[in-house]
Amino acid sequence: MKKINDELLTRGISAIYPSKEYLQNRINKGEKLTIYLGIDPTGPTLHLGHAIPIKKLSEFQKAGHRVILLMGDFTAMIGDPTDKGAVRKQLTHKQVMANLKNYKKQASSLLSFDGKNPAKIMFNSKWLSKMNFADVIDLASKMTVQQMLERDMFKKRIEEGKPVSIHEFMYPLMQAYDSVAMNVDGEIGGNDQIFNMLCGRDLIKTLKNKEKFVVAVKLLEDNEGVKMGKSDGNMAALSDTASQMYGSVMSWKDSLLISSFELCTNISLEEIENIKEDINSNKANLRDLKMRLAKDIVAIYHGEKKALEAQENWESTFSKKEIPTDIENFKVDKSDLLIDVLSINKIVSSKSDFRRLVDEGAITNLDLNEKVSTHTQLVKEGVYRIGKRRFCKIEFK
Numbered sequence: 001m002k003k004i005n006d007e008l009l010t011r012g013i014s015a016i017y018p019s020k021e022y023l024q025n026r027i028n029k030g031e032k033l034t035i036y037l038g039i040d041p042t043g044p045t046l047h048l049g050h051a052i053p054i055k056k057l058s059e060f061q062k063a064g065h066r067v068i069l070l071m072g073d074f075t076a077m078i079g080d081p082t083d084k085g086a087v088r089k090q091l092t093h094k095q096v097m098a099n100l101k102n103y104k105k106q107a108s109s110l111l112s113f114d115g116k117n118p119a120k121i122m123f124n125s126k127w128l129s130k131m132n133f134a135d136v137i138d139l140a141s142k143m144t145v146q147q148m149l150e151r152d153m154f155k156k157r158i159e160e161g162k163p164v165s166i167h168e169f170m171y172p173l174m175q176a177y178d179s180v181a182m183n184v185d186g187e188i189g190g191n192d193q194i195f196n197m198l199c200g201r202d203l204i205k206t207l208k209n210k211e212k213f214v215v216a217v218k219l220l221e222d223n224e225g226v227k228m229g230k231s232d233g234n235m236a237a238l239s240d241t242a243s244q245m246y247g248s249v250m251s252w253k254d255s256l257l258i259s260s261f262e263l264c265t266n267i268s269l270e271e272i273e274n275i276k277e278d279i280n281s282n283k284a285n286l287r288d289l290k291m292r293l294a295k296d297i298v299a300i301y302h303g304e305k306k307a308l309e310a311q312e313n314w315e316s317t318f319s320k321k322e323i324p325t326d327i328e329n330f331k332v333d334k335s336d337l338l339i340d341v342l343s344i345n346k347i348v349s350s351k352s353d354f355r356r357l358v359d360e361g362a363i364t365n366l367d368l369n370e371k372v373s374t375h376t377q378l379v380k381e382g383v384y385r386i387g388k389r390r391f392c393k394i395e396f397k
Contacts (some may be wrong), residue, residue, distance in 0.1 A: 012263045014191035017214040036068035040076035041100035045239040052263045053188050053217050058110040067119045074125040103222040106238040117305045127181040186213040193397040242302040246310035247389035249294035252288050265296045327391040338377045347392050362387050
């Protein structure tokens with residue numbers, strides 16, 4: 001039990017507020033704590049970046065604590081300004097609810113939503129949408145402009161002459177009120193959310209005279225601080241097939257290996273330390289390590305059998321230059337544009353992604369041995385390779 005508690009408060013942890021000792025003492029007293037993780041559904045799928053704090057939340061659940069997965073269906077309409085150089089595009093509630101429809105199913109790979117201690121799902125529109133203007137003004141009086149201006153991204157945008165909207169100041173306050181409304185003991189989130197989480201710690205102290213702890217987990221990023229995510233084209237979505245997820249992990253930089261083993265797998269910290277020593281002493285085969293990493297990650301979300309199949313497919317495709325056996329197959333009309341087929345079916349992330357790939361010569365019809373050269377090309381039958389690791393087969397109806 002001591003080893004479990006030690007790893008609970010050390011593995012993947014960036015910081016704990018007010019201190020690790022404070023939280024350790026509460027756990028040692030046998031307190032059953034209520035802890036939450038909030039996610040704004042700004043996209044249609046969870047990815048491995050989300051999975052890191054969800055995994056930590058699941059560790060608290062397994063240790064007997066009450067856990068809440070909070071859907072920020074109200075705050076997602078506003079948009080978290082964290083790390084953003086410009087105002088986020090605001091979403092409608094309909095768009096937000098469409099985005100989150102599969103979140104519970106995806107999160108269930110890590111969290112248990114049944115049994116004796118089920119994880120609970122809540123929506124912050126339940127309390128935020130009911131606040132009137134007087135409520136908002138009263139809440140806003142609990143935070144100062146000086147506190148808001150402590151945020152680096154606000155300072156940077158002001159220095160660059162870029163606008164900072166009033167509603168962006170409101171976002172940390174709304175997120176802070178989530179802690180008050182749910183009356184939690186603590187919150188888990190990425191270390192890019194520390195400012196928002198500490199706002200909740202201050203607010204619940206002011207309104208309820210209650211100490212809230214904050215557990216900030218590390219982000220999956222390389223040695224240069226570049227995060228794994230959509231913008232870098234290496235996001236591994238929890239909605240991906242086993243082969244897609246395996247291929248995404250294999251595309252990660254070698255510098256992500258150690259942090260990925262720590263944050264995304266269940267391999268022991270002792271073994272990870274041995275892997276790190278082997279890498280530093282040039283004894284490790286980085287390709288083999290990355291294959292192990294990919295298989296271990298895929299096994300968590302798709303099971304051991306699918307993970308082995310994904311590994312075999314990857315080896316066949318990239319070691320023997322063969323086409324995977326489980327590629328998606330689409331039946332389309334001869335009049336359809338390839339850009340529409342690939343974007344609608346999520347083979348490419350967007351139409352702009354398609355255009356970029358075409359310009360780079362990265363889309364090929366393998367059956368015709370023909371690269372796609374125009375953005376407005378009509379579909380042709382055959383197997384397409386998109387980039388290095390994406391494949392699909394197109395047939396006419």
